[in-house]
Amino acid sequence: xxxxxxxxxxxxxxxxxxQSGGPERIAARRRRGATTARQRVVQLLDAGTFVELDVxxxxxxxxxxxxxxxxxxxxxxxxEVPEGSSTDDTLARKMAKVMDLAMKNGAPLVGLYDGSHVxxxxxxxxxxxxxxxxxxNAMASGVVPQIAAVLGPCVGSAAYSPALADFVVMVKGAxxxxxxxxxxxxxxxxxxxxxxxxxxxxxxxxxxxxxxxDGESECLEMVRMLLSFLPQNNLEEPPRMDPFDPAGRKDxxxxxxxxxxxxxAGDIREVLEHxxxxxxxxxxxxxxxxxxxxxxxxxxxxxxxxxxxxxxxLGGRIDVDAAAKAARFVRFCDAFNLPxxxxxxxxxxxxxxxxxxxxxxRAAAKLMYAYCEATVPKLTVITREAFGEGFEVMGSxxxxxxxxxxxxxxxxxxxxPAGALDRQDLGSPYEAAVKGYLDDVIEAVETRPRLIAxxxxxxxxREGRPPRKHDNMPL
Numbered sequence: 456x457x458x459x460x461x462x463x464x465x466x467x468x469x470x471x472x473x474q475s476g477g478p479e480r481i482a483a484r485r486r487r488g489a490t491t492a493r494q495r496v497v498q499l500l501d502a503g504t505f506v507e508l509d510v511x512x513x514x515x516x517x518x519x520x521x522x523x524x525x526x527x528x529x530x531x532x533x534x535e536v537p538e539g540s541s542t543d544d545t546l547a548r549k550m551a552k553v554m555d556l557a558m559k560n561g562a563p564l565v566g567l568y569d570g571s572h573v574x575x576x577x578x579x580x581x582x583x584x585x586x587x588x589x590x591x592n593a594m595a596s597g598v599v600p601q602i603a604a605v606l607g608p609c610v611g612s613a614a615y616s617p618a619l620a621d622f623v624v625m626v627k628g629a630x631x632x633x634x635x636x637x638x639x640x641x642x643x644x645x646x647x648x649x650x651x652x653x654x655x656x657x658x659x660x661x662x663x664x665x666x667x668x669d670g671e672s673e674c675l676e677m678v679r680m681l682l683s684f685l686p687q688n689n690l691e692e693p694p695r696m697d698p699f700d701p702a703g704r705k706d707x708x709x710x711x712x713x714x715x716x717x718x719x720a721g722d723i724r725e726v727l728e729h730x731x732x733x734x735x736x737x738x739x740x741x742x743x744x745x746x747x748x749x750x751x752x753x754x755x756x757x758x759x760x761x762x763x764x765x766x767x768x769l770g771g772r773i774d775v776d777a778a779a780k781a782a783r784f785v786r787f788c789d790a791f792n793l794p795x796x797x798x799x800x801x802x803x804x805x806x807x808x809x810x811x812x813x814x815x816x817r818a819a820a821k822l823m824y825a826y827c828e829a830t831v832p833k834l835t836v837i838t839r840e841a842f843g844e845g846f847e848v849m850g851s852x853x854x855x856x857x858x859x860x861x862x863x864x865x866x867x868x869x870x871x872p873a874g875a876l877d878r879q880d881l882g883s884p885y886e887a888a889v890k891g892y893l894d895d896v897i898e899a900v901e902t903r904p905r906l907i908a909x910x911x912x913x914x915x916x917r918e919g920r921p922p923r924k925h926d927n928m929p930l
Contacts, residue, residue, distance in 0.1 A: 551591055611634060723838075747764065794833070800837075842866070
């Protein structure tokens with residue numbers, strides 16, 4: 456065979472491989488507003504940077520490229536490839552290869568999930584093959600950031616891989632994740648697929664999804680934005696940006712937000728917007744456990760993780776879901792060298808039989824453990840209330856906050872007030888400062904410059920922990 460014919464054959468085979476299930480399937484996909492697996496990857500990455508691997512193995516598109524000029528490894532499941540086009544073992548090995556490359560080269564891993572070609576009766580055969588992926592998800596945890604974008608069905612054992620990622624973004628109306636089908640023991644339909652495991656369910660009720668997008672383009676843009684705050688791996692620092700917001704800026708609107716009003720519980724996001732760079736706060740899990748706010752922001756160009764009580768919901772009381780939400784976020788930030796900034800406004804944990812039976816003790820212990828375990832810089836600001844166990848678990852000085860501040864109107868005490876009269880006798884922030892529980896009482900308008908100065912002061916912090924194989928945090 457001549458050299459020219461070999462080249463022609465290569466081009467023909469690659470062209471066929473790029474058809475992603477054939478023109479009819481691609482056309483049908485376009486009619487319902489979905490793009491192909493390969494188009495999704497190209498849209499996600501910087502223009503002209505995608506390098507595809509294993510192009511001749513159907514079922515997924517894999518390779519590497521760049522996002523904002525930084526290396527990223529990616530796989531994109533192809534929901535339009537006909538059943539039987541490749542074996543489960545072959546496809547799993549293809550996806551596992553790119554996961555290995557991400558770990559070996561210390562770059563984030565992005566998985567685009569769409570298993571619409573998988574039949575439920577194939578689950579038993581897929582379980583063993585895809586367990587290789589789950590093992591790699593576990594090994595990559597805390598080594599490189601893992602982001603899962605769910606753009607189609609993830610059914611049965613296919614749900615485990617996105618569940619093992621650090622962050623999950625789902626597309627409304629298209630992404631669906633569930634382990635068992637929506638049928639009763641009698642074989643009757645119990646609920647629809649969307650109600651069982653759609654983006655709304657997982658972003659509002661289960662907490663599985665950190666972000667929910669209105670469409671594919673928004674989903675991929677959310678992935679890019681999320682990565683902009685994260686380091687390449689656990690050995691590198693998060694990417695700093697040139698700050699445009701002055702480090703010494705004192706926002707006068709914080710003065711009114713800092714006045715204590717027991718009859719008005721404000722939205723903590725208002726405080727955050729006046730403190731972080733350019734008011735840009737990238738919130739995660741906004742609609743789940745709404746009494747706790749988590750997300751990323753920047754202070755003087757440096758990415759930080761934000762944890763804050765939300766007094767506008769349940770008065771900022773900590774319940775089971777809120778504690779679990781904050782604990783996992785704290786652990787992620789600690790794993791990837793992101794300083795933690797905690798804003799405290801809580802009367803403590805939510806009381807009642809339902810919470811106690813649901814495990815509030817172990818959930819709050821999990822949050823306490825996460826803060827105690829974290830060795831990244833930890834800064835805490837008490838804005839309004841910090842009572843009892845709420846003070847203790849929210850990044851307090853006794854559990855090794857590097858810097859702890861309070862606003863002048865803040866109230867810090869062992870117990871929440873029983874009423875207006877009792878409130879007058881509560882401990883002031885000055886008493887807490889005298890006891891060493893605070894480093895300073897600051898004016899609300901000073902919050903941004905004081906946090907930036909504190910962050911710079913402990914940017915090179917080194918804090919060891921006892922040697923051990925691994926920890927055993929509360930359930």
